Amino acid sequence: MLNTFKFALLAGVLFTLAPQAYAETPADTLVIAKTIDDIISLDPAEAYEFMGIEVIANTYDRIMRFEPTDITKLVPGMAESYTASADGKTFTFKMRAGQKFASGNPVTAADAVFSLQRVVKLDKTPAFLVGQLGWTKDNVESMVKLVDDATFTITIGEDYSPSLVLALLSSVVGSVVDKKVAMEHEASGDMGNAWLKTNSAGSGAYNLKSWKASESVSLEANANYRGGVAKLKRVIIKHIAEPAAQRLLIEKGDVDIARDMQPDQIAGIAGNKDITVSTIPQAALYYVAMNLKTAEFQNPKVRQALHYLIDYEGMANSFLKGKVKVHQAFWPSGFWASLDDNQYKYDPVKAKAMLAEAGIKDGIEFTLDTPNKAPFSTIAQAVQDSMAKGGVKVTLVPGEEKAVLTKYRARGHQMLIENWGPDYMDPHTNADTFARNTDNSDAPKSKPLAWRNSWDIPELSKRTDAAVRERDADKRKQMYLDLQKDVMDQGPIMIMFQDTVQLATRANIKGYVMGSSSDVVYYNLTTK
Amino acid sequence: MSSAQSSTMTWHDWLASETPTSRVQALSSRVYQSIGAVTANPAAFTGLIIISILILIAMFAGVITHGVSPYAQILAERLAAPSTTHWFGTDELGRDIFARIVYGARVTLTIVLLVSILVAPIGLAVGTLAGYLGGWVDIVLMRVTDVFLAFPRLVLALAFAAALGPGIENAVIAISLTAWPPYARMARAETIAIKNSDFISAVVLQGASTARILFRHIVPLCISSLIIRLTLDMAGIILTAAGLGFLGLGAQPPAAEWGAMVASGRNVILDQWWVATIPGFAIFIVSLGFNFLGDGLRDVFDPKKS
Numbered sequence: 057m058l059n060t061f062k063f064a065l066l067a068g069v070l071f072t073l074a075p076q077a078y079a080e081t082p083a084d085t086l087v088i089a090k091t092i093d094d095i096i097s098l099d100p101a102e103a104y105e106f107m108g109i110e111v112i113a114n115t116y117d118r119i120m121r122f123e124p125t126d127i128t129k130l131v132p133g134m135a136e137s138y139t140a141s142a143d144g145k146t147f148t149f150k151m152r153a154g155q156k157f158a159s160g161n162p163v164t165a166a167d168a169v170f171s172l173q174r175v176v177k178l179d180k181t182p183a184f185l186v187g188q189l190g191w192t193k194d195n196v197e198s199m200v201k202l203v204d205d206a207t208f209t210i211t212i213g214e215d216y217s218p219s220l221v222l223a224l225l226s227s228v229v230g231s232v233v234d235k236k237v238a239m240e241h242e243a244s245g246d247m248g249n250a251w252l253k254t255n256s257a258g259s260g261a262y263n264l265k266s267w268k269a270s271e272s273v274s275l276e277a278n279a280n281y282r283g284g285v286a287k288l289k290r291v292i293i294k295h296i297a298e299p300a301a302q303r304l305l306i307e308k309g310d311v312d313i314a315r316d317m318q319p320d321q322i323a324g325i326a327g328n329k330d331i332t333v334s335t336i337p338q339a340a341l342y343y344v345a346m347n348l349k350t351a352e353f354q355n356p357k358v359r360q361a362l363h364y365l366i367d368y369e370g371m372a373n374s375f376l377k378g379k380v381k382v383h384q385a386f387w388p389s390g391f392w393a394s395l396d397d398n399q400y401k402y403d404p405v406k407a408k409a410m411l412a413e414a415g416i417k418d419g420i421e422f423t424l425d426t427p428n429k430a431p432f433s434t435i436a437q438a439v440q441d442s443m444a445k446g447g448v449k450v451t452l453v454p455g456e457e458k459a460v461l462t463k464y465r466a467r468g469h470q471m472l473i474e475n476w477g478p479d480y481m482d483p484h485t486n487a488d489t490f491a492r493n494t495d496n497s498d499a500p501k502s503k504p505l506a507w508r509n510s511w512d513i514p515e516l517s518k519r520t521d522a523a524v525r526e527r528d529a530d531k532r533k534q535m536y537l538d539l540q541k542d543v544m545d546q547g548p549i550m551i552m553f554q555d556t557v558q559l560a561t562r563a564n565i566k567g568y569v570m571g572s573s574s575d576v577v578y579y580n581l582t583t584k
Numbered sequence: 585m586s587s588a589q590s591s592t593m594t595w596h597d598w599l600a601s602e603t604p605t606s607r608v609q610a611l612s613s614r615v616y617q618s619i620g621a622v623t624a625n626p627a628a629f630t631g632l633i634i635i636s637i638l639i640l641i642a643m644f645a646g647v648i649t650h651g652v653s654p655y656a657q658i659l660a661e662r663l664a665a666p667s668t669t670h671w672f673g674t675d676e677l678g679r680d681i682f683a684r685i686v687y688g689a690r691v692t693l694t695i696v697l698l699v700s701i702l703v704a705p706i707g708l709a710v711g712t713l714a715g716y717l718g719g720w721v722d723i724v725l726m727r728v729t730d731v732f733l734a735f736p737r738l739v740l741a742l743a744f745a746a747a748l749g750p751g752i753e754n755a756v757i758a759i760s761l762t763a764w765p766p767y768a769r770m771a772r773a774e775t776i777a778i779k780n781s782d783f784i785s786a787v788v789l790q791g792a793s794t795a796r797i798l799f800r801h802i803v804p805l806c807i808s809s810l811i812i813r814l815t816l817d818m819a820g821i822i823l824t825a826a827g828l829g830f831l832g833l834g835a836q837p838p839a840a841e842w843g844a845m846v847a848s849g850r851n852v853i854l855d856q857w858w859v860a861t862i863p864g865f866a867i868f869i870v871s872l873g874f875n876f877l878g879d880g881l882r883d884v885f886d887p888k889k890s
Binding site: 298299300303304318320321323324367370371373374375428429430433434436437438440441452454455 | 749838853854
């Protein structure tokens with residue numbers, strides 16, 4: 057004991073004295089620099105933030121899955137197979153045999169049933185995902201049923217396409233929680249929610265060792281993982297807010313991967329042989345919205361004219377270079393049923409002519425709400441400048457993002473700039489918000505983007521509902537393409553860009569898996 | 585002044601006379617000597633020059649920049665290094681930094697001016713009232729002052745700015761709310777020193793009202809030290825305003841405000857040093873100018889020194 061202490065003391069002294077040359081990260085540890093201050097909870101029934109979902113994708117396995125080895129294909133994950141009933145309303149899942157949780161407990165169908173019911177019963181933010189299937193606190197026990205140790209069934213209340221149902225079970229709410237461990241930590245009927253916020257009880261590639269808010273997340277390899285033990289034993293994600301600081305860290309080799317470097321920092325490390333930069337398209341979209349509560353925007357001509365007053369290419373080729381690609385339809389490029397024709401170009405002359413046709417000759421004035429952080433504030437200033445060239449005077453109203461969103465949800469804006477990321481990999485998730493608004497009154501049950509901009513669209517809403525029920529994949533695809541075209545033509549939401557991430561990794565790092573959303577970022581195949 | 589006198593005396597003699605013969609002469613002589621003292625003091629003179637230049641720049645911003653707008657974006661020329669076309673380079677949206685610095689002088693001066701107009705009267709009113717009336721008025725007012733003094737200034741300003749919402753007007757209010765207590769303290773100390781003097785007693789005996797005594801006899805005597813303190817404080821005000829701008833709680837984009845400009849240049853500081861450094865330098869020079877001037881003024885007007 058004393059010897060260990062002496063050794064530790066000596067080692068400590070030596071480490072302090074040693075020059076900072078040993079910047080390299082430990083051989084069995086992956087160190088990532090990223091902003092992680094959006095995490096609110098690491099409970100799969102509660103997390104709905106980008107980083108929280110990413111951590112959960114690594115600590116929990118899911119019923120349906122985009123496997124780390126092939127993130128393009130949706131396959132059964134913890135389930136081995138599924139069958140759908142003839143009416144498409146009941147799905148029977150068979151669990152893979154021999155799976156174990158990190159705790160050593162065997163995985164059974166009871167855990168899967170518990171996990172799905174738990175999401176609905178806790179009723180936290182992501183509960184609406186499965187709520188769409190017609191599940192409520194009262195009926196979920198009859199809708200999600202245990203058959204035997206290896207089998208369970210789910211029943212859906214709506215007439216949805218099977219691909220949507222499967223996509224939902226591959227989202228964060230499809231994570232399977234270790235029932236025994238969760239219930240051991242239950243406090244006042246919360247099904248382990250308080251404990252699971254900062255601990256994990258799953259069967260993913262890693263276990264959560266600690267999460268310190270706005271500081272770090274550390275993970276430890278799970279020896280029982282279905283896909284084999286992770287190659288690197290530990291993962292540490294450090295909260296580094298400044299892109300410039302991330303650049304310094306990766307240049308020095310203090311981190312293996314920098315996640316939030318901006319185009320200007322990426323340009324700065326060009327030619328550095330120790331760092332590899334890869335560009336990965338993301339599913340998130342940046343847009344400027346126009347609220348139809350402002351009288352001028354009720355004229356579709358005016359809405360269309362403003363589309364021509366955004367310098368899409370100018371921004372994408374300058375301060376957003378490598379960070380975005382121009383995309384104007386509501387379902388991101390690179391996914392099934394995406395519409396990749398960008399019909400609008402920056403053209404102030406045309407815009408002026410269209411505005412004149414719409415009876416606006418002396419110019420108009422609007423306010424534009426924007427979150428006061430990059431890249432929104434920069435995009436907003438560029439939009440302000442290009443709009444001015446078409447005779448549209450825009451006054452910026454910057455604010456904290458939370459405040460901007462509150463105003464948005466109360467329809468208090470004229471114009472507003474925001475981004476939108478799909479909740480799961482099916483076009484319905486975006487069609488549901490961009491092209492569906494069934495209750496345009498001031499206090500509806502849900503507040504999709506179309507509602508937030510007071511866009512009353514009974515006909516489009518019906519088509520959206522029809523598309524999600526269509527069982528023929530080709531027909532369904534065409535329906536989404538048409539919806540996207542119509543929203544692009546008439547809609548109040550000017551979609552400008554699809555996000556891309558420029559990932560900077562040290563040259564010795566291989567096998568880091570990063571897809572288009574937080575659900576498909578996997579650390580377990582990384583080597584160095 | 586008779587014609588005989590002016591023929592035999594130079595302007596200098598008249599102004600420097602130890603025995604003024606009229607009120608006009610006495611006043612002119614005092615101003616003349618003060619100007620002489622300020623210009624003779626190198627620090628104060630430097631400060632005066634810097635501030636004068638700042639004021640001139642702010643007044644003639646359009647002429648100085650040859651009509652280049654501080655808001656005009658040329659995305660293709662973003663982050664250009666200083667050159668003959670863009671003296672201080674361009675920022676992340678391709679705006680001319682020289683033009684933004686020049687127009688930023690207006691924002692800075694506006695903030696300084698508004699804060700001064702708000703702070704001095706509040707401090708003076710609270711301080712002289714507390715000092716002259718004494719008793720419970722003094723106790724209440726001074727405890728309120730203590731409450732404000734108990735917080736670190738920038739932190740309190742941050743809290744106010746966050747609560748009021750970002751913007752220049754609110755930044756001014758936030759800074760003023762945190763800047764007045766020292767003035768109140770100072771005015772109170774001076775008032776207490778003055779209120780027992782014979783001339784005040786004389787005025788009281790003549791039946792002057794409290795208001796008259798405060799406004800006509802006490803306030804004018806407090807003003808000179810207040811102005812010195814204010815000049816010294818201006819550097820602090822500029823820094824606080826820049827700090828609020830830096831944190832996104834002051835002037836809002838696209839306004840050309842030096843603090844906000846430093847903040848926007850922070851991300852590219854490793855490769856494009858000029859975006860953050862030049863506005864930082866502007867803040868530094870102007871703060872230094874106000875400090876020099878304040879220091880010099882104190883030297884000049886400090887009765888104990890002469």
